[in-house]
Amino acid sequence: MTARSTAREEILARMRQALDGAGAAPGSPRAYRRLLDAGTDITAMLIDRLVDYKANVHHGLAAIGAALGGAQRVVVPADLPADWRIGGAEFVPDTGLSTADLDGMDAVLTGCAAAVAVSGTIMLDTGAAQGRRAITLVPDHHVVVVRREQIVGHLAEALPMLDPTAPQTWISGPSATSDIELQRVEGVHGPRRLDVVLLDD
Amino acid sequence: MSAEPSFVPAASLIPADAPFPKAAKVALGMPQLRKNLAHATGTIRAKRAAVAGELDDWEALRDAAAAIKADVQHRLPELAVEFERNATAAGAHVHWARDAKEANEIAARLVREAGADDVVKVKSMATQEIELNEHFEAVGLKAYETDLAELIVQLAEDKPSHILVPAIHYNRTQIREIFDQKMGDAPAGLTDEPAALAEAARLHLRRRFLSAKVAVSGANFAVAETGSLVVVESEGNGRMCLTMPETLISIVGIEKLLPRFTDLEVFMQLLPRSSTGERMNPYTSVWTGSRGGDGPKDVHVILLDNGRTNVLADEVGRQALSCIRCSACLNVCPVYERTGGHAYGHVYPGPIGAILAPQLEPGRHDDLPYASSLCGACYEVCPVKINIPEVLVHLRQQGPHQAGEQAAMRAATAVMARPRLWRAALRGARLGSMPWRRKGFMRRLPWPGSRWTVSRDLPVPPKEDFRDWWKERGR
Ligand code: SF4
Numbered sequence: 019m020t021a022r023s024t025a026r027e028e029i030l031a032r033m034r035q036a037l038d039g040a041g042a043a044p045g046s047p048r049a050y051r052r053l054l055d056a057g058t059d060i061t062a063m064l065i066d067r068l069v070d071y072k073a074n075v076h077h078g079l080a081a082i083g084a085a086l087g088g089a090q091r092v093v094v095p096a097d098l099p100a101d102w103r104i105g106g107a108e109f110v111p112d113t114g115l116s117t118a119d120l121d122g123m124d125a126v127l128t129g130c131a132a133a134v135a136v137s138g139t140i141m142l143d144t145g146a147a148q149g150r151r152a153i154t155l156v157p158d159h160h161v162v163v164v165r166r167e168q169i170v171g172h173l174a175e176a177l178p179m180l181d182p183t184a185p186q187t188w189i190s191g192p193s194a195t196s197d198i199e200l201q202r203v204e205g206v207h208g209p210r211r212l213d214v215v216l217l218d219d
Numbered sequence: 220m221s222a223e224p225s226f227v228p229a230a231s232l233i234p235a236d237a238p239f240p241k242a243a244k245v246a247l248g249m250p251q252l253r254k255n256l257a258h259a260t261g262t263i264r265a266k267r268a269a270v271a272g273e274l275d276d277w278e279a280l281r282d283a284a285a286a287i288k289a290d291v292q293h294r295l296p297e298l299a300v301e302f303e304r305n306a307t308a309a310g311a312h313v314h315w316a317r318d319a320k321e322a323n324e325i326a327a328r329l330v331r332e333a334g335a336d337d338v339v340k341v342k343s344m345a346t347q348e349i350e351l352n353e354h355f356e357a358v359g360l361k362a363y364e365t366d367l368a369e370l371i372v373q374l375a376e377d378k379p380s381h382i383l384v385p386a387i388h389y390n391r392t393q394i395r396e397i398f399d400q401k402m403g404d405a406p407a408g409l410t411d412e413p414a415a416l417a418e419a420a421r422l423h424l425r426r427r428f429l430s431a432k433v434a435v436s437g438a439n440f441a442v443a444e445t446g447s448l449v450v451v452e453s454e455g456n457g458r459m460c461l462t463m464p465e466t467l468i469s470i471v472g473i474e475k476l477l478p479r480f481t482d483l484e485v486f487m488q489l490l491p492r493s494s495t496g497e498r499m500n501p502y503t504s505v506w507t508g509s510r511g512g513d514g515p516k517d518v519h520v521i522l523l524d525n526g527r528t529n530v531l532a533d534e535v536g537r538q539a540l541s542c543i544r545c546s547a548c549l550n551v552c553p554v555y556e557r558t559g560g561h562a563y564g565h566v567y568p569g570p571i572g573a574i575l576a577p578q579l580e581p582g583r584h585d586d587l588p589y590a591s592s593l594c595g596a597c598y599e600v601c602p603v604k605i606n607i608p609e610v611l612v613h614l615r616q617q618g619p620h621q622a623g624e625q626a627a628m629r630a631a632t633a634v635m636a637r638p639r640l641w642r643a644a645l646r647g648a649r650l651g652s653m654p655w656r657r658k659g660f661m662r663r664l665p666w667p668g669s670r671w672t673v674s675r676d677l678p679v680p681p682k683e684d685f686r687d688w689w690k691e692r693g694r
Contacts, residue, residue, distance in 0.1 A: 025315040029473070029524045033296045036532035043293035046286040050279040050485065067498065114512070117429050117463065137491075137499035150513040151462045155455065156429070174484040182445050182480040183309060183507040185514055188487075190499035193455040197368035197384055198391050198413040200259040200266075202495070206367060206417045207424065208455025208502060 054171035060135040061218050064169055067138025071191025072204050073212040079104065082127065085161045085213040089125035093157060095149030098127065102147075102163060112153050120156035126209075127161045128154055132176040133169045133214075138191065140164065140214065141176055143184045151185050160209040162189075165217045239586045242562035243554075252559050255390045260550045266496025267547060267600070273498070274488065283485045285604035288541035291476050292531060298443040298476045299522060305446030309508025311518045316470075318525050319349035325521055326351060326435060326468050327358050333466040333517065335432040339424075341450060341460045342366035343437025344382060344544055345470045345523055347566045348579075351435065362435065363427060365456035367420050374401040380560030380568065383494050383546040388559055391416065417454075424456065434460035434515070438471045439543065440486060441520075444479045447507040448520065451490060451500050461504050467515035472523050474540040486543060489602035493545035526579035535613040539575045541603040548597035548607060554590055563587060570597035574610040588614040 054060065065075050076085045083105025086092060092107045093115065103109045110123065129147030130140050140162055142148045147163075154160055170176050180186060193208030204210065237245070246252060271277050291298060303313045316322035330338055338355075340346065340362050352362045352373075364373045371386040372379050375397045379385030386394065395411040398419050405419050436457070440449040448469055450457045461467060477486070491500040509518040531537050549555045549569030560568035565576035565584060573591055576584040588611045597607040 022314060025317050025321060028317055029315050029522070029528065030296050030299065032524065032528035033299070033473075033531060036528050036537075037293065037295070040293055040534070043290045044286055046283060046290055047279075048283050048485075050276040050283055051274075052484075071497075071501075121429060134499075139499045144510075144513060151458070152513075155458050155462055173487060174481070177481050177484055182442075182505075183447065185507075185510055186503075186505035187458065188499070188503035188505075189501065190497070191501050193453070194501045195367045195413075195417055195454045196495045196497075197366070197371070197386060197454075198394060198416055199255075200262045200384060200387070200495075201413060202497070203413040203417050205414060206421055206454035206456065207365075207428065207459055 052172060052174040054136065058135075058171055060169055060171045061166075061216065063171070064133055064135040064138060064164075065216070067135065068191070068214055071138055071194075073138070073191050073214050076213060076215045077218060079163075079215070079217060081215050082161065082163070085215050086125055086127065087159070087211075087213075089159060091123050092125045092127050092161075093120060093123045093149075093153050094127050095129075095147055095153065098129070098147050102127065102129075112149050115153075117152070117156065120152060123157040125159035125161060126153050126157040127163070129163050129165070130168060131181075132179040133164045134173050134176045135169060135171045137173065139173070139176075140189045141180060142187045142189065143180045144186075145181060145184065151187060154187065155208060158209055159211040159213070160189075160192075161213045161215065163215045163217060169216075169218075237564065239562060239564065239590045242564060243558040243590070246558045246562045249559075251390075252388050253557060255388050256556055256559055258390070259384065259387045260556050263496055263550045267493060267550070270492040270496050270498055274492070280485055280489055281602055281604045284489055284543075284602060285538075285541065287477065287482055287485060288603055289538070291474070291478065292537055292540055294478070295473060295476065295531065298478060299473055301443040302441055302446055302476055303522070305444065306508055306520055307446070309446050310510075311446065311508040311520050314519060314521045316521050316523050316525070319354075322349050322470055322521050322523050322525065323351055323354035326470065327355060327360060329466065329468050329519055330355075330360055330433050333433045335466070337361040337363060337431075338433045338435045338468075339363050339365050339427055339431040339456075339460050339464070340369075341434065341436040341452065341457045342369050342385075343435070343470065344566065345437045345472050346435060347379060349470070349523070349525060351470070363424075365424055365428070365460060366452070367417065367454060367456075370420060370424070371397055374398070378561060379566070381546060381549060382544050382567065382569075382571075388561075424459075428456070428459040428463055431460070431464045433466040433468065434464040436460055436467065436469045438469050438475055439490065440477050440483065441471050441475045442477050442480050442482070445507055447480065447505050449483065450504045451487075451502075452504075453495065453501045455502055458502055458504055461506060462514050464515055466517040466519070468519045468521065470521045470523055472525075473527055474542075490543055490545055493543075493547040493600070493602040526581075529581060530575070530578040533578065533613075536574065536578050536610055538605050539571070539578060539610060541605055542571050542575065543603055544571075545602055547600040547602065551596040551600050553592065553594065553596075558590075563590065570607045570611075571605070574605075574607055574614060577614055588612075 068075050086105050089107050093110050096111045131143040132141040192204050192212040193206045194202050194204045195206050196202050314325050355362045364370050368384050368386040381387040391411040398405045438448040439451045491497045552569050555569040563572045565572050567575045573587040591611050593608045595608050
């Protein structure tokens with residue numbers, strides 16, 4: 019037997035022995051919420067939570083240019099809708115750009131897979147208009163477009179909207195740390211600026 | 220030569236392998252440490268209480284989390300194999316490590332096979348537990364910590380003192396000095412503004428992130444159904460490590476398994492709110508094997524036992540395997556707040572350390588179950604409802620005791636297993652103990668504790684009910 023299979027068999031045997039006589043697995047009660055109360059204004063809640071965690075919020079396609087601020091070179095997923103390329107920046111489609119190329123970009127513009135109101139979380143799963151993970155990580159400024167139907171109230175509603183085995187990034191505000199005296203400070207290694215454009219009209 | 224630094228690596232002052240009472244005494248003589256801890260834990264208690272209070276189903280979430288984890292423990296062999304099958308099908312290489320040595324050797328071999336002699340690291344308790352950095356050093360490899368607090372501790376040549384914020388024992392002024400003197404490329408005129416310190420860390424690590432060949436991580440969760448791993452973080456150093464290198468090695472305790480992807484709907488509500496007191500942490504990464512053109516090509520997972528199956532074998536003690544390392548129990552613990560993490564002499568300090576360390580390394584930390592006043596605040600905040608007082612009493616009972624004492628302890632355990640009775644007993648003890656108060660210890664407990672205190676002093680429970688006490692401290 020190889021070392022790997024020996025270790026594997028031994029650990030599994032230890033587990034079985036440890037559980038000898040432990041009986042059947044207990045059931046899992048799931049009495050928690052899966053939805054917010056009917057009538058909750060989830061868009062208003064999403065905005066409130068995004069702003070609380072220092073993201074900037076904009077409304078409508080036309081606001082993309084303003085959200086990009088002064089960015090000159092903006093990397094975009096190759097499948098980004100053409101009508102999102104708004105403003106004076108140069109839009110560079112990601113056709114396998116190198117890390118150095120990405121490091122030279124001022125911003126990245128993408129869509130998302132879902133947005134969760136209760137925690138202000140934008141979810142990416144590398145699906146349509148999102149690109150690979152590196153493009154939303156290396157540039158210092160991320161502009162993300164959220165369509166109305168992508169907004170849900172609760173985390174439990176968002177998970178089924180994701181491709182569970184695709185690489186996922188859940189984003190709640192810009193990069194931050196709580197490592198100095200346990201106070202939240204924005205801006206470490208991820209994009210330090212997060213702008214969210216809601217297509218909610 | 221610069222002036223004598225005002226920061227002193229706290230761990231260096233506490234004798235290695237000192238028993239808890241001795242180590243705690245040293246820590247108690249460090250006023251700056253106590254001040255830093257009181258400030259930080261006070262901040263986080265208030266934040267946690269506020270965001271936990273926002274959810275009207277908090278108790279239902281805790282019940283669900285406790286039940287899911289108990290289910291995982293009961294089905295561990297089956298779930299581990301399911302995870303291995305699905306991760307392998309998605310292109311990951313799954314390895315198994317019986318102990319720290321085996322895990323370190325596998326990791327070091329993989330680093331060399333990737334043609335590297337250094338790695339970037341995401342903060343991970345499992346790698347601290349197996350002392351991966353020290354092992355790498357010994358075999359000529361270098362592990363660079365990238366989490367801000369880990370970086371501070373590594374630069375200061377200190378040891379972590381908290382699960383979530385390993386540098387919690389340093390304040391901003393001390394951190395500035397550590398950067399100034401040890402970083403090598405700290406900006407001139409660095410101030411102690413937290414934002415300036417974070418910026419210095421960003422500049423220091425950026426080139427390393429963009430050029431690293433190999434990263435080492437842990438995982439917060441491992442999903443059996445999909446073979447996915449999950450890392451929860453704030454700074455983006457995790458994303459950098461998980462995305463940019465060609466090779467990724469993740470060392471994952473076998474207790475991190477979850478049956479289903481949708482179980483994250485429970486844990487990803489509880490964990491960020493309990494740990495940093497946020498509704499959601501800035502970044503969560505989920506990956507499944509390797510994906511062409513996106514992220515590392517070579518993805519390895521090392522499933523780690525290292526004493527966990529010992530813990531699993533103990534019917535009462537095994538609930539310690541439910542821990543999601545949020546550190547809420549540390550932040551509310553009156554003993555931790557006064558002694559800090561180093562006094563516990565183990566990578567898992569505080570209440571969770573007091574029940575986990577003696578079980579992971581039997582015979583080595585037998586004094587830790589006594590590092591508690593049994594006030595119950597840890598149980599109250601634990602998002603997965605680990606009954607820490609129950610396990611503490613159970614572990615005390617494992618030691619060499621007289622038969623009568625053991626019987627009384629079993630009775631006490633039975634009481635604590637039922638929270639209402641336990642609270643009644645505590646309240647009773649508080650009232651009943653007044654005449655017996657003697658240097659903070661009481662000689663007798665009402666039944667069933669009475670049979671135990673006949674032969675052993677028990678610390679006096681706090682004067683208020685611990686719920687009131689917690690509420691007061693949480694504000
Ligand atoms: S024991 Fe509970 S409260 Fe303590 S770190 Fe683990 S999960 Fe958090």
